[in-house]
Amino acid sequence: MIHSLFLINCSGDIFLEKHWKSVVSQSVCDYFFEAQEKAIDVENVPPVISTPHHYLISIYRDKIFFVSVIQTEVPPLFVIEFLHRVADTFQDYFGECSETAIKDNVVIVYELLEEMLDNGFPLATESNILKELIKPPTILRSVVNSITGSSNVGDTLPTGQLSNIPWRRAGVKYTNNEAYFDVIEEIDAIIDKSGSTVFAEIQGVIDSCIKLSGMPDLSLSFMNPRLLDDVSFHPCIRFKRWESERVLSFIPPDGNFRLISYRVSSQNLVAIPVYVKHMISFKENTSSGRFDVTIGPKQNMGKTVEGVVMTVHMPKAVLNMNLTATQGSYTFDPVTKVLTWDVGKITPQKLPNLKGIVNLQSGAPKPEENPSLNIQFKIQQLAISGLKVNRLDMYGEKYKPFKGSSFVSDGEQEPKSLSSQNFT
């Protein structure tokens, strides 16, 4: 399936190559560079490129292109999903998936790639298994290794590969047994200039951090499971149990993982927790304009809205902006024309405001469209959909674990302008 993999950085250097079948020359990447040149920006490089003898399927992650070379028919999503899994694994092992991290750990990267694919077909992609085969680098271990000459490579087959539960390693032991669940929800809304919601939906994930000894069998139930409209599961979850009782029953992998991701349908009314008042205008023939934006909280059930960041893609004719913010700081990048305003926390007594003058290129026509406002925020301790965890039970092990769950709502208000502006 996957013939070769090339990692390419933003300046177009191929800094790593790996072949699973016979060697494919680097020159195949020229077709990729060609496509990259044609695309306006990195986001627009087509993920699938056809060349005379090969097909190139690529992903772009953390400023690195992962370009895989394919020779025969294969479902493209298969390859894309796998490449993302590779990037996730690097992230997991090195803490970041960057060019330097990969170059510094080139041997581990090679060993990982060797284990993850055999003859181009995925072999072991579960992080629990990989970590048993190849131990992640830690400072302590590298010191020990250099003294004792021992290695990072496990010499036994991870039991997970063979057991019924391929995602969990065996013999896990902790002194403190803990299980944490983070419910993170994102509102995704499009709001028109009059303030009415065009489209809103809530996407959520439950990320878990499970540090439990032995083979715990957990079941997590919700107060209001009907909220969840569409759910996708980690392979560890027993599907039948969810179908019949709406309970998440599973033997968890060890460590951090994403338990489920879900969508709350737009039928349920979504209350958007912030509002924006805006006044952006450009005057004809004066090469300047006014900009005035205020953000305020609304129905947030007594919780504070934090981490508010507003980004605006200003029209191309804008040269620079002279603004004053009553709170937080703003930056305007004259090259990309992006205005970013880092607001921070919103206190209802004093609403954050940003206003000032916009300077336009002289002679340029007045921009026809007002820019759309993109607002991101965070609310701790609140799941905007109202999802509530009922209880977590553990079977199969005797100890009493510490259980915790936290909620974060992330707003991502998408911009949309119906003739003027909107925020998300």
Place this chain on the structure above:
Amino acid sequence: MSGNGLTYSEQGGEAAPELAQEAAPTVTPSTPAAFGLFSSDTKKNEDLKQMLESSKDSAKLDAMKRIVGMIAKGKNASELFPAVVKNVASKNIEIKKLVYVYLMRYAEEQQDLALLSISTFQRALKDPNQLIRASALRVLSSIRVPIIVPIMMLAIKEASSDLSPYVRKNAAHAIQKLYSLDPDQKEMLIEVIEKLLKDRSTLVAGSVVMAFEEVCPDRIDLIHKNYRKLCNLLVDVEEWGQVVIIHMLTRYARTQFVSPWKVMVDEYSENNFYESDEEQKEKDQKLKTTYTMDPDHRLLLRNTKPLLQSRNAAVVMAVAQLYWHLAPKSEAGIVSKSLVRLLRSNREVQYIVLQNIATMSIQRKGMFEPYLKSFYVRSTDPTMIKTLKLEILTNLANEANISTLLREFQTYVKSQDKQFAAATIQAIGRCATNITEVTDTCLNGLVCLLSNRDEIVVAESVVVIKKLLQTQPAHHGEIIKHMAKLLDNITVPVARASILWLIGEYCERVPKIAPDVLRKTAKSFTNEDDLVKLQILNLGAKLYLTNSKQTKLLTQYVLNLGKYDQSYDIRDRTRFIRQLIVPNEKSGALSKYAKKIFLAQKPAPLLESPFKDRDHFQLGTLSHTLNSRATGYLELSDWPEVAPDPSVRNVDVAESAKEWTGILGKPKKEKPTEKFYSESEEEEDESASTSSSGKCLESTAFSLPGKLCLQNCLVHK
């Protein structure tokens, strides 16, 4: 850059070390700097050799790590081969692994030396540790040296009956490697595949199906007996295997079952009957004589459905395409929700999923109509995603939602992303032709856009208006006049050509303007784009035929210009037109019909989706994405008229009982029918069951109990 050049020259000369040293000054005529680098490289190689020969493991390990670093960067390390291969028997497992990495990369180039390592692997194949057996098999089969084909064949055969499913999985992978190295081994390999297909371990299933797809995708007969087992194992196979198995089963089902699409009426009763209890089932069966879905067909649909909930986008897509190609039309709708969910994923996943949705939405609008708003474009989407979403929105447009959509499109037209704005105008044009109620509204809207400041927007509008006017032969003199005025300002060739064509085509509706336009363009003829020149010639010809009094001289002037044009296309056209419209003694009967030829009623262009012709490719495949046959694409066959004998899928009693009770966990429901069938088939099946060797059964016994109990708790809890 000199470093780069160096790499290439190094790769070019795969010479032995001393040769390379001698040849270096002459072979690399590049800069002295490059030469300096090169010599230091050979020196480094000497260092590495010494380290590899040292007695300390740590030095060896260090050297191997540096060598792997070189391989990773694409530098040539082949001259170290003899030194590295000596360490293949090293006791240190990490050194060994790195040597394996090296061997797989260079064995093909240094076949003779690679043979030195073979005996080590042969020994390792007998190792009590399954991990070592498996990795020995992996490396042995990855060394692409033709001489060892018989050894590989032997190793694969042995490994395929190994006790450890992990080793058997590796054997399945090795099959593909051996096949690509030596296709003559096909027959023997098929035997091994047949044996491994019977394997009950979920670990093996995905890999062996992959091997099947690569080696003998046409041997459908091998699947029959394993069909039900594969369906039942599917949920527990690892995600990558699931994708491969689902694709294979889709092809299989299309050859074995009759189409569920013909009888629409029955589908609803079909639907309840599987969800309800058994009595209902019997009742239903009595009632129905026309079409009943083969239980095996239903089994496949039922067992793949939970996988729509997978976190892996490829699995979800695979199930979606299975439902699209196999399920009754009324049931295919369940996949839409999951596909829409994938739109929250990375841009690459979105790109592929949107392409597939675009194809689906052309044929069955209803599937995605409820999710219309999920396809609204966001200002942060990359252009390629935006245009795909636009495509889907256009496909989904109907009388009910068109006004909302048009309002949405209005915003898109103003987008700063001009490429996208242009695509939106095309989309408006398509909506206008498809939905007659809004044609006039759209046309008016587009005419307004003609006064837009942005040239690309204007040009695109012109092109679309031209198409719309053609489909609407009503009187649109006003619009044409308006466009004639635009000609002075527009510079985009396609738009100019479109306007000229329109004026020529409807010159009788604008009798005063047309000759004037010709006059103006005749002046600028030499500076125009080829596309525009051709249309000027056309316009001249048409006017000459309808209004020769005013335009005779002008047309002749244009034709003269065309005669000496640089482009042969234009010279050709000029010659052709002159012969046709200016009668002389040589131009025969044809010129009598010149008017009919030029001013014939032209069929209106069809504004169609670019995804219209993609549906003959199986969804979710590379070929579908590229819209051309990829190498190795396996055609999805049409449904057979009459279903082939369904009894070929029956398995003998002992096996089936175990399978149904254990894996499905619904013994009461399914077992009786199973027995009923299999009893009559027992005799025929005996030979098959005995051939699945004793060893294989032993090994399953080892892995099965665990599997079963997990299955049970999955079901019962």
